[in-house]
Amino acid sequence: MTEPTLVLAVDDSMTQVTGMQLLLQQHGYEVMTAANGRLALEAVRERRPGLVVTDLQMPEMDGLQLVAALREEFSGLPIILTTAKGSEEIAAKALRLGASSYVPKRTLNEDLVPTIERMMSMVDVAEHVAKPSTLLTSIEMELSLGNDDMLVPNVIARLEQPLSELGLLDDTMQMQISTALDEALINAIIHGNLEISTELRYQGTDEQFREIVRERQRQTPYRNRSVTIKMAANREAVSFTIRDEGPGFDVSSLPDPTDFSNLGECGGRGLLLINAFMDEVVHQDNGNEIVMSKKKADALPEND
Template identity: 45%
Template sequence: MSDVVRVLVVDDSATQRCLLQSILKPAGYQIDTASDGVEALAYVKEHPPQLVVTDLKMPHMDGLQLVREISQLQLNVPVILTTAAGSEMVAAEALHAGAASYVPKAGLGRLLLTTVRRILELHKATQQNQSLADCLSSMTIEWKLTNDQSLVPNLIGRVESILEEVANYDQGQQMQIAMALDEAIVNAIVHGNLEVSSDLRRIDDGQPYLDKIKERIAMKPYCDRRVVFRLQVSRNQATFTIRDQGPGFCLEDVADATDPANLEKEGGRGLLLINTFMDEVQHHGGGTEIVMTKYCPEIPVEIEA
């Protein structure tokens, strides 16, 4: 039973709870349910699940307040939001408050299971990396990655380990950094090096998208391209530079990544998460390089009386 992954589904609609269960349960997850944030918070305190999937608009305690409570209590349980059209501003606020990601209700069938699996992988990698010793005050390290997406969680786990040695991020911030890095590195591989359009995700439950990725991983010139990932970290901040070898893109053609209205747009989802979770984001090289910075909270200094 220790290997069973428990997911708490929170929604005031019984129909919606059944839908979420029908997506997640066949994948082997144990599903528990709650009908509002109050019930969910009590459950998380008593029986912490590995993950919470929650609606935003609910009576008694909505999804935003639930995210805030879980974050403030440092319960270390990642939360995924399910968002409906019209809830963009609240969803963006919840991401800032500590939610790990979101899935538009219009795309639950395509995106929910993939998002759940990815967050659980990243959360496990974060949990397994314990602080080593008081060692480093700064570090710069660079990796050159192939287009194998299965390497990304292990890389992020290594990055988390380094951040724990040097910086002062809490668990919520570590999870947000992991999500932003995952989006940026996968974007560099799939959309940069392999030149696969996210529009293919909308066709036949995304199968053409997966087929095109598999095809181009073994096809020249795509298979020879690499993603360079550089980490620069000090006590005060971490800067992540990701550069692909694709043709780049026109930034003006991409939806405004800071506009919450793009929560429901498939193509802008990754950039919105990146811009929400990082303090500074810059694009260079005609879209082939992204530089992201996350500042560290100051460590309180105890003054002896």
């Protein structure tokens, strides 16, 4: 029998941390808790969890300091931030330091478990990537994906195999690229090809939303659409072009994905994460193609 994933929930609010604990236990996770970053770091050193969910504003050691400490000692450990109004600036810094994703506190009940599930699927991907190779110097690849969003982790794994051989992926960059790809591919399938709006995600339970997705996957014309993924990479950088066959959307209608004051907004969360983790993001005018680029950390110019 598979052991349940251990999650460390960190928050100085007893109400918040208890709520997270009950929610995660109901979904089969083993949960340990900590009231601040210092206690969380001690807990991880004693027993490493599969994933950490942390608040940002806490006494003794806040969430930003915790992310920095965990990245130093446990570089591959996924970290999900819980964000509230007023924590946008520290959350932006934490994402750049190496936090893996975030969930607004006001949608915690709807979004935390699905975010953890997707994050753990990407951890499985990371465990099977190839080792760097001296033979591969560059690669171009094109993949076609239908509308089964459950296959997204497999696609990410296929894309990251040559990136690992090229020596592009340390633990932090691997998680950032995985998250950006996951968000872009899910957006292309759910919002692009299947034309399901973000609002529907919050009008019922997660299972009700999944049923809407399954129904659209069976219907014409949605079921006949696909997502095209093109990748070009060398030992210094990688570029992804992801295109869906939906009608597109007005990108300007979403909250500015480069403005971290929009962290608490339900819509545009995926685009905000993509912009946080990739060096350059460009959308086609009709909204159904995104180009994302990222350079290897040691290839980036140093800031003054």
